Amino acid sequence: MNRITLLLIYSLLFVSCEKDKISGDLIEDPKLYSSLYSDSVDTLTIGIDKCIIEAELYRDFFPGGPIPRKSPLIASVYLVKCDSNSIPDHIQIKKMYIISNQTIWVSDPLDNRQRKFPDYKLYGLSNNGPIWDTDITVDVILKIVDNSIPKDYFLIAKNQIIERIE
DSSP states (O other): OOHHHHHHHHHHHHHHTSOOSOSSEEEOOHHHHHHHHHHEESSEEETTEEEEEEEEEEEEOOOOSSSOOOOOEEEEEEEEETTOOOOOTTEEEEEEEEEETTEEEEEOOEEOTTSOOOTTEEEEEEOSOOOOOSSOEEEEEEEEEETTTTEEEEEEEEEEEEEEEO
């Protein structure tokens, strides 16, 4: 094969292996920003149950081969029931908002009830996020839905660090 053919094949492989674009939306909306902060609480009370957020935010720089990686933000969150009793099936994580300065990453986290987590934790995962710096703090807000009423709640965890995994 000649060099041009090899170069063309390599270029096609490189482009086809690139990560998808950001999952969700990256927006700057002062009205949404203000609304999220005014409607959010750091401890959510549903009936007599109290819940908080545990969040892990990171960008994965672990070497995965010769193709350079962009290492988008990954957000792994738990809605945690403080009394360690089971979270009912009618409670769901509907949206995730991660805020850096005035920029908001809005995503629909995957609800992973099929995986084995303690019954008092509800897991959500959003990946392919923005390429924000590591070692910065962001605020995480979850839109929680109680489908039995139905009613929406907003729960916040402030000053969460985006970590660098290598």
